[in-house]
Amino acid sequence: MSGERERWAGHKAGVLAELCSQTIARRVSLSTRAAEEIVASTPHYRQHGPTVADLVATVWEFMVGWLTATESGGPAGPGELAAARRHGARRAAQGIAVEDVITGFYVGYRTLWRDMADRAAEQGVSEILLEASEASLGWMLEITTAISAGHHDAVAGRRVLTAAARQRLVNLASVPGATGDAEELRLAAEQAGLDPGAGLQCWWAPIGAATGEVQARIQAGLGLLPGAFAVGQVTTALLVLGHGADEEAVAAVLGEADLTSVAVGLRRTGPYAARESLTDARAAAALAAGRAGLWRFAVLWPLVITASAGERLEPLLAPAVTIAREYPHLAEAVGAFADRGLSVSAAARRLNVHPNTLSYRLERWQDLTGTDVRTVSGLTISRTAVEIAAGSPAPNS
CATH class of the missing domain: 1.10.490.10 (Globins)
Known part of the structure; x- marks a missing residue:
């Protein structure tokens, strides 16, 4: 067998x-x-x-x-x-x-x-x-x-290499005022999956410490949008550098990660586009001071310039700042008038008051400060003073 x-x-x-x-x-x-x-x-x-x-x-x-x-x-x-x-x-x-x-x-x-x-x-x-x-x-x-x-x-x-490339781009872009590293920035952007020739824009969201998991979740969320994005972190903020999607869409993805105060720089082109837009976003974030909202440098640039001028503009702004702090209802009227297209009726609706009341408050503001919000210089001084008095500007969308 x-x-x-x-x-x-x-x-x-x-x-x-x-x-x-x-x-x-x-x-x-x-x-x-x-x-x-x-x-x-x-x-x-x-x-x-x-x-x-x-x-x-x-x-x-x-x-x-x-x-x-x-x-x-x-x-x-x-x-x-x-x-x-x-x-x-x-x-x-x-x-x-x-x-x-x-x-x-x-x-x-x-x-x-x-x-x-x-x-x-x-x-x-x-x-x-x-x-x-x-x-x-x-x-x-x-x-x-x-x-x-x-x-x-x-x-x-x-994925690890790509994440490292994104962080390297953020690190390079976050060095203020640096020059002479245009080629390094270009290569870093390409290695992070971005197209430097398409122009770059920065979103800045204050954060204590983002874990790798949070960054990966945000990166995945941005991956559902058109365009390309790189997520990284500096000491006090999570940053997004990218192109191809609108500002609100990116802010919404950050909001899903409970990052509700988002500043955004201008879309910049050229060899230092990432750094320049990041500088914009950082300045807008400083004015936002962590308050919820979308804070556009495109809207806030007058305040950024004012803040950078420091003491040189204090004699020009100080009287209006004082009145804005003493008469908050007048400051509120100035803000509404500026933010509603210089329309008395629209500003009145915003504040739920009669248009005549709104007009009276603007006139009272002029009497006390000596600035006329219906002129370019007067509006600029008044709006800036109101925001300085408030400590931070109102978010814009």
Whole structure:
């Protein structure tokens, strides 16, 4: 009885060895057919994937190991598993999703198995090949698991590198007044996934300490918007540098992370665009003083200039600042008038008072301060004084 088992085992081994040998002899045509079926069955491969020659080489690279496992029933070896991890990493670098990589792998080896099954049927040894299928599938599972691991590690590593590139861009841009590093800024922007030629804009949100998880969540949220963005952090704020989406949309993403005070700089172009827009946003954030709202440098620039002038403008502004603090209802009228297009009726509606009341308050303001809000200089002085008295400007949207 044992002799019969030995003879049967020897017969099976011989049959499998012959089937595998026949497959090796046909490796060129089979690898090409497998590659063509991978391309036909996997849309991403068909549109953006590697060349057929690349796929043929991959099929051939793993064919010997698969045939060895089919013939001997053994597991994948360390060298094969290492090659599988490298393959997964290579496909990740090509931008191919792990699902497509695994699908392509199975499609390719399905082609090889079907060819071997057809020859086994012709020779009347299908039962023997079927018994070997468990070992064949076991090898495939080990290899595809290693491919997935290699792909995952490569993607995770690339994310870390990209996050580091984004932070480097933020670090460079946050150095005020620096020059001579235009090329470094350009390369940093490109490495962070931005197009320096498209112009760059900065959003600034005060924050104590953003964890990597918070930054990753914001980066993912920005990824749903048109354009491209890089999230990073300086000591006291989380910053977004980017292009392609409107200011409110970016502020809304930050708001979802409970960052409700957001300052935004001008969209800048040129070699120092990131730094210049960040400088804008930082100045607007200083005026906002952490209050909720969207604070545009495009609107607040007169106050920024006033703040930077310091003591030089104090004699001009001091009388109006004093009145604004002593008569807050007059300051409120000035603010509403300035913010509602210099319209008395619109300002009155904003404050829920009669237009005549609003006009009286503006006249009273002029009597006390000597400034007429209906003139350019008077409006500028009055509006700036009101905001200085309030300690920070009202948010704008």
